[in-house]
Amino acid sequence: MLLCNVDQSKGLCNGTRLIVTNLYDNNIEARIITGHCFGDLAYLPRMIVEPTDKTIATKFRRRQFPVTVCFAMTINKSQGQSLTNVGLYLRKPVFTHGQLYVAVSRVTSKKGLKVLILDKEGRSSNTTKNVVYKEVLQNII
Structure with a gap:
């Protein structure tokens, strides 16, 4: 990148x-x-x-050289990109306005999106804080 x-x-x-x-x-x-x-x-x-x-x-x-190896990228760096597969790792809900929407909307299809959310104890969860729209995480997990 x-x-x-x-x-x-x-x-x-x-x-x-x-x-x-x-x-x-x-x-x-x-x-x-x-x-x-x-x-x-x-x-x-x-x-x-x-x-x-x-x-x-x-x-x-x-x-x-003005490059770095890119196996993963931040949500901000992904803005403006269209990706076929997106893995979203949310170990804590630290979103600024719109960040969750940007992360989820980078993927071109629902099938290519995988989300891992961890709760305070580090266990897998199916909810996280969403600063923008409640509808964003509905029907994708």
Whole structure:
């Protein structure tokens, strides 16, 4: 998954998911698997990163690839994505307004949604706090 906007016109935006096809010393070859550029081949160079924190006395720079391995993602990172399978792990009800709706609405069909909810004692449950709509969790578990 991309961690920053590289080239929006080519579909290389923060949160874009990719499959790495080749690794080189200074760039990564990857196929885009989300968005309007689905299937396109992209080359991601090492990028120079400088901390923006003004409290650090020493300036330093490093070169790194703007990607991370993505086996899972936060609800916020999933916003705007359409996924065929979604596993939602709710170990505690800490939702801000609309977060549960975003999480459940990422999946393209009810069949592709799996939800694990734990109660205060860590046991499996079938209820959680929903800040937005009571209807969201009805008929899916």
